[in-house]
Amino acid sequence: TYKYKELNVISATTMKMAEEIREHMDRLEKEKRIRQEFFSNASHELKTPITSVRGYAELLDQGFVTDEAVKKDFIARILKETDNMTNLINDILMISRLEAKEAEVTYSTVRMVPLLTEIFESVEPIAAEYQVTLHKECEPVSIEASAKQLRELIMNLVSNGIKYNHPGGNVWVEISARGTDMCVRVRDDGCGIRKEDQDRIFERFYRVDKGRSKKMGGTGLGLSIVKHIAEYYNGHIELESEPGKGSCFAVTIPGNQTKS
Numbered sequence: 001t002y003k004y005k006e007l008n009v010i011s012a013t014t015m016k017m018a019e020e021i022r023e024h025m026d027r028l029e030k031e032k033r034i035r036q037e038f039f040s041n042a043s044h045e046l047k048t049p050i051t052s053v054r055g056y057a058e059l060l061d062q063g064f065v066t067d068e069a070v071k072k073d074f075i076a077r078i079l080k081e082t083d084n085m086t087n088l089i090n091d092i093l094m095i096s097r098l099e100a101k102e103a104e105v106t107y108s109t110v111r112m113v114p115l116l117t118e119i120f121e122s123v124e125p126i127a128a129e130y131q132v133t134l135h136k137e138c139e140p141v142s143i144e145a146s147a148k149q150l151r152e153l154i155m156n157l158v159s160n161g162i163k164y165n166h167p168g169g170n171v172w173v174e175i176s177a178r179g180t181d182m183c184v185r186v187r188d189d190g191c192g193i194r195k196e197d198q199d200r201i202f203e204r205f206y207r208v209d210k211g212r213s214k215k216m217g218g219t220g221l222g223l224s225i226v227k228h229i230a231e232y233y234n235g236h237i238e239l240e241s242e243p244g245k246g247s248c249f250a251v252t253i254p255g256n257q258t259k260s
């Protein structure tokens with residue numbers, strides 16, 4: 001009976017190990033699939049503007065376009081497409097750095113009041129262009145983090161609030177302390193997001209309205225970057241949204257962050 005017991009223990013341990021190995025393999029397989037999907041999507045997203053730039057350049061080169069207004073329009077389209085490509089490449093680089101958990105993230109004591117003022121200065125011209133009014137309310141909070149990452153997170157949420165809005169719309173940014181945590185809430189009274197899209201919008205390259213996103217220079221990567229940054233700080237995102245009424249993204253970041 002003693003030997004029988006031993007055999008039982010050995011077989012249970014072996015089965016547990018086999019189970020763990022299987023889970024590990026599944027995880028690796030899933031990561032591989034996600035990576036492949038990302039590269040194939042990114043290549044596709046780049047191919048489209050490259051084809052269009054080439055098309056306009058060829059037409060201009062052939063000399064058939066003589067009308068100055070049409071020429072100007074083609075050049076404007078080329079410039080817009082190259083801007084889109086630059087946005088896309090910057091976002092891809094940002095994601096790959098976040099995924100590699102880059103060691104060179106510079107932590108400092110970030111004071112949120114001046115950071116938010118600086119963010120507003122850079123987004124106000126865009127808001128004015130789309131006739132959206134920006135509002136802010138910021139408690140004097142400081143957090144040990146990377147100013148660059150926090151700027152990126154807030155900029156992405158605010159620019160979405162502007163992009164997916166209508167003339168006369170509003171975007172409210174509120175930063176507050178909750179115990180040692182910091183909460184960043186970005187609310188808008190724009191087009192809102194349907195329930196079935198609410199989880200999916202954090203996926204890379206997922207857009208509800210691709211045409212609208214592209215027209216506004218969107219890459220489909222903004223919210224995935226926001227999610228990555230929040231997770232980098234062990235934070236989380238909550239979303240409340242109603243189609244036709246607006247959306248509210250609330251990001252909570254635990255305080256007392258230390259360099260990892």
Ligand code: ADP
Binds near residue numbers: 217
């Ligand atoms: P994009 O570059 O397309 O804006 P994001 O990852 O930032 O990419 O957002 C993904 C999609 O989620 C957008 O294409 C849009 O459909 C939707 N979305 C994001 N923010 C908002 C918002 N504030 N209001 C309505 N829809 C939004």
